[in-house]
Amino acid sequence: MVAVEIILASLLLIVAVVWFAKRSKSDKNPLAQSEQTSSPESLALSSLLDATMTGMREGLLVVNRDMRVVASNPAARKLFNPSVTTLQSQRLTELTRNPAIYSAFLDGLKGIERSGVKVETHGPERQVFDLRVVPIGANGNGAEGALGVFFDITRTERLEIVRQEFLSNVSHELRTPLTAIIAFVETLENGAIEDAESCQRFLSIIRKNASRMHSLIDDILELTAIEGGNVQLRAASVDLFALVEDVCASAAAKAAAQNVTLKNNVDPEVMVYADERRLEQMLTNLIDNGIKFSREHGTVSISYESDTRDKILVHDNGDGIPSQHLERLFERFYRVDRARSRDMGGTGLGLAIVKHLALLHHGEVTVTSELGKGSTFTIHLPKGQ
Ligand code: ADP
Numbered sequence: 001m002v003a004v005e006i007i008l009a010s011l012l013l014i015v016a017v018v019w020f021a022k023r024s025k026s027d028k029n030p031l032a033q034s035e036q037t038s039s040p041e042s043l044a045l046s047s048l049l050d051a052t053m054t055g056m057r058e059g060l061l062v063v064n065r066d067m068r069v070v071a072s073n074p075a076a077r078k079l080f081n082p083s084v085t086t087l088q089s090q091r092l093t094e095l096t097r098n099p100a101i102y103s104a105f106l107d108g109l110k111g112i113e114r115s116g117v118k119v120e121t122h123g124p125e126r127q128v129f130d131l132r133v134v135p136i137g138a139n140g141n142g143a144e145g146a147l148g149v150f151f152d153i154t155r156t157e158r159l160e161i162v163r164q165e166f167l168s169n170v171s172h173e174l175r176t177p178l179t180a181i182i183a184f185v186e187t188l189e190n191g192a193i194e195d196a197e198s199c200q201r202f203l204s205i206i207r208k209n210a211s212r213m214h215s216l217i218d219d220i221l222e223l224t225a226i227e228g229g230n231v232q233l234r235a236a237s238v239d240l241f242a243l244v245e246d247v248c249a250s251a252a253a254k255a256a257a258q259n260v261t262l263k264n265n266v267d268p269e270v271m272v273y274a275d276e277r278r279l280e281q282m283l284t285n286l287i288d289n290g291i292k293f294s295r296e297h298g299t300v301s302i303s304y305e306s307d308t309r310d311k312i313l314v315h316d317n318g319d320g321i322p323s324q325h326l327e328r329l330f331e332r333f334y335r336v337d338r339a340r341s342r343d344m345g346g347t348g349l350g351l352a353i354v355k356h357l358a359l360l361h362h363g364e365v366t367v368t369s370e371l372g373k374g375s376t377f378t379i380h381l382p383k384g385q
Helices: 003-027 040-055 073-078 099-109 154-189 196-227 240-257 276-292 338-343 350-360
Strands: 059-062 069-072 114-121 126-134 145-152 235-239 261-262 271-275 301-304 311-315 365-371 374-382
Touching: 003 073, 059 073, 069 073, 073 145, 073 365, 099 114, 099 145, 126 154, 154 196, 154 311, 196 350, 235 240, 235 276, 240 261, 240 276, 240 301, 271 311, 271 374, 276 301, 276 311, 276 350, 276 374, 350 365, 350 374
Parallel strands: 261 301
Antiparallel strands: 059 069, 059 145, 114 126, 126 145, 235 271, 301 311, 311 374, 365 374
């Protein structure tokens, strides 16, 4: 857990203990240790604590010396047995067969505080909890009871998995060109350098792979900055026709090399509300893909439509994308044909960048495609004021 979460968790535990102590007094619970007070301040504090415990996402469970439940909140009931209205008096062993939970509470009753106990549920929706147990009313002979808080760390765990997958993808993506570079340098060192023609060919392969690594690192840094909220948009009215003209001019050489025609079908008076540089980046990515995945003598056209939002469409008449891939297309490193994408110098991050830039604009990017006919990527942007 990160530092802030640890502080919050500790605070929550303190609040939970105070709540239980208050509750014990008002319930005349055997675990109670002092006289009940009912000053207005104390009543207000009690109802505030009750509301907090009832509303909190963390499950809260208190057991007595006999391992029977003496208090629980709705989140704990949902966790252990959603069909009952109370867990009161039930044995812990009736609620769960999980030995980790049992041993944590047992330690709590021995006066030992436990934290970092990982608990997983395997219902229809897998959930992961971090359980912390503190003793209540501890004396030399152990404790009167034990209070456990179940922190839901499902999301944190999921993010951690995504982060690990991303790291492993990045390492893998970097290793491929690096291996090629090392192999060709060794070939040169082993004599190929003497042959001018091979030397030239190998150097150009080395350069191509080094450029791939460069683009990959650029894209990773860009995506990390956007996702990390470190990109500030400067949205203003943008002349879409002029912007598309500029992007097409920059992509002209690439399009010509593939015999692809670029068509700007946007009307000259169309204005959209966006960060011009970022919109240019999105269009460059989509047009670049349109060219890469076009057929020989294909066309990539850019048009504009207006409904509740501004829509900028980048259409190509290439091979299209099989429908089973469409849903995952905007994920990082997702590619329909990995080898083909690499061959064309792709990083597999272009569409993820477009997606995040569109989201930053409070818009989105969508795709429709028909095999053999082509694909249309649409950037949807909210209308300007
Ligand atoms: P890449 O660097 O591979 O182009 P992207 O994130 O830009 O990475 O695109 C991901 C994948 O989506 C591509 O590898 C390709 O399989 C598919 N794709 C993207 N645009 C098109 C398109 N216009 N036509 C067909 N396939 C496309």
